[in-house]
Amino acid sequence: MSEEAEQVEQAVETAKRSRSTGELMALAEALIFVADEPIMARTIADVLEEDKASVEAALEALCEEYDTRESGLQVRAVAGGWQIATRTELHEDVRRFLKTRPSAKLSIAALETLAVIAYKQPVTVPEILEIRGVQSASAIKTLLEKRLIVTKGHKETVGRPMQYGTSKEFLIHFGLKDLNDLPSVEDFEDLVQ
Amino acid sequence: MQEEQEQYTFDFLTETAEIVTESRDEISVRIGDFAGPLDLLLYLIRQEQANIFDIPIARITDEYLSYIRLMKTLDIAVAADFLVMAAQLIEVKSKMLLPRDPFAEPDEEVEDPRKELVDRLLEYEKYKSAAQMLYEKATIEQAVFPRGKIESDDNNAEISATVFDLITIFQKIVERQKEKITMEIERDEVSLADMIKRLKQRIFEHAELSLASFFEEFETRRELVTAFIAVLEVVRTESVKLIQKQTFDDIILKKV
Numbered sequence: 289m290s291e292e293a294e295q296v297e298q299a300v301e302t303a304k305r306s307r308s309t310g311e312l313m314a315l316a317e318a319l320i321f322v323a324d325e326p327i328m329a330r331t332i333a334d335v336l337e338e339d340k341a342s343v344e345a346a347l348e349a350l351c352e353e354y355d356t357r358e359s360g361l362q363v364r365a366v367a368g369g370w371q372i373a374t375r376t377e378l379h380e381d382v383r384r385f386l387k388t389r390p391s392a393k394l395s396i397a398a399l400e401t402l403a404v405i406a407y408k409q410p411v412t413v414p415e416i417l418e419i420r421g422v423q424s425a426s427a428i429k430t431l432l433e434k435r436l437i438v439t440k441g442h443k444e445t446v447g448r449p450m451q452y453g454t455s456k457e458f459l460i461h462f463g464l465k466d467l468n469d470l471p472s473v474e475d476f477e478d479l480v481q
Numbered sequence: 482m483q484e485e486q487e488q489y490t491f492d493f494l495t496e497t498a499e500i501v502t503e504s505r506d507e508i509s510v511r512i513g514d515f516a517g518p519l520d521l522l523l524y525l526i527r528q529e530q531a532n533i534f535d536i537p538i539a540r541i542t543d544e545y546l547s548y549i550r551l552m553k554t555l556d557i558a559v560a561a562d563f564l565v566m567a568a569q570l571i572e573v574k575s576k577m578l579l580p581r582d583p584f585a586e587p588d589e590e591v592e593d594p595r596k597e598l599v600d601r602l603l604e605y606e607k608y609k610s611a612a613q614m615l616y617e618k619a620t621i622e623q624a625v626f627p628r629g630k631i632e633s634d635d636n637n638a639e640i641s642a643t644v645f646d647l648i649t650i651f652q653k654i655v656e657r658q659k660e661k662i663t664m665e666i667e668r669d670e671v672s673l674a675d676m677i678k679r680l681k682q683r684i685f686e687h688a689e690l691s692l693a694s695f696f697e698e699f700e701t702r703r704e705l706v707t708a709f710i711a712v713l714e715v716v717r718t719e720s721v722k723l724i725q726k727q728t729f730d731d732i733i734l735k736k737v
């Protein structure tokens with residue numbers, strides 16, 4: 289290998305290793321922008337050959353930067369990944385431009401069923417019936433069609449009923465980082481009493 | 482006493498006989514805003530401003546039953562769930578009316594017959610609140626827009642086919658059939674009605690049908706013309722979509 293080539297290679301190596309937080313922020317921002325779906329910090333780290341911790345630090349800094357300059361966009365953690373999206377407050381004008389209306393809301397029955405599934409997963413149809421006191425078959429069908437829930441195998445009990453759990457689409461639809469982002473079900477007890 | 486009488490002779494058969502099964506959609510099945518019997522029960526308790534740990538079971542049962550009588554158009558499955566709850570309420574009420582076992586030890590703890598119901602109500606109400614929380618989160622989330630998808634054939638596969646596309650594909654088939662050497666055999670002509678029936682059957686069997694393969698089943702010009710008219714007719718009258726993924730590609734008939 290010629291001396292020149294070796295130097296170039298070394299330069300590339302050192303450049304990779306010594307990326308500043310600013311550079312990492314720029315790279316992460318670019319990747320989030322082009323990604324179709326929320327992109328994981330892990331994926332960004334792999335692509336850039338950086339360690340996950342420094343990528344995460346850069347992501348946090350990026351979030352803050354957007355907030356500080358009151359950007360129309362926000363960098364946010366959703367469904368286990370990162371996403372660039374418009375700010376909530378701007379929705380009226382954004383919607384006017386896109387000419388869209390808020391999409392159809394889920395029925396109360398579907399929302400209740402989804403709540404039970406989200407907190408009790410994996411859960412079977414009889415278990416949902418026990419809590420809701422009402423058949424939930426059509427609600428489950430709707431939720432499956434909207435891909436908010438997925439089947440999670442059979443429960444090893446009499447009749448081997450199908451078990452259901454929430455999907456990644458569920459996290460995206462409700463803007464949740466992960467399932468731990470849901471308020472604890474015990475918190476609702478205080479509300480009840 | 483007359484009133485008491487009435488609620489014990491609550492006739493499940495007459496109640497269910499009135500049920501109209503017009504809609505299977507769970508939304509329209511909700512009576513008023515009630516997502517189920519527990520929801521209705523909670524509402525009645527709140528309305529009475531009763532303590533959930535000390536439910537005035539007789540009064541609530543009365544109201545619950547009169548509410549059920551008000552329901553005229555219900556879905557059977559939901560009605561059944563509401564009736565199960567009615568039966569449970571009556572059971573709890575009758576247990577409460579029973580005097581204490583005279584032979585029981587005086588200091589023996591007797592479980593409140595309402596306990597199981599209260600536990601279920603409390604458990605249900607947690608998930609009702611959770612559903613409310615999800616509703617709010619979804620509403621907020623709908624105000625956030627990610628970057629729009631980049632238009633490409635990949636995510637825009639369903640370019641609806643025009644009449645001209647249909648004619649083009651039809652002409653191709655006719656050309657192909659011309660080249661074939663066929664032996665004319667006397668046979669019954671297919672009527673348009675039969676052709677439509679056949680086409681519908683094919684579509685509904687497999688949910689979708691390639692237009693080219695359907696046309697290729699026919700030999701004579703007359704049959705092909707009938708088939709073509711049948712396709713137009715089915716698209717016009719039935720919930721069938723024409724899909725063409727790429728220009729000049731095969732056209733797919735798809736059930737909506």
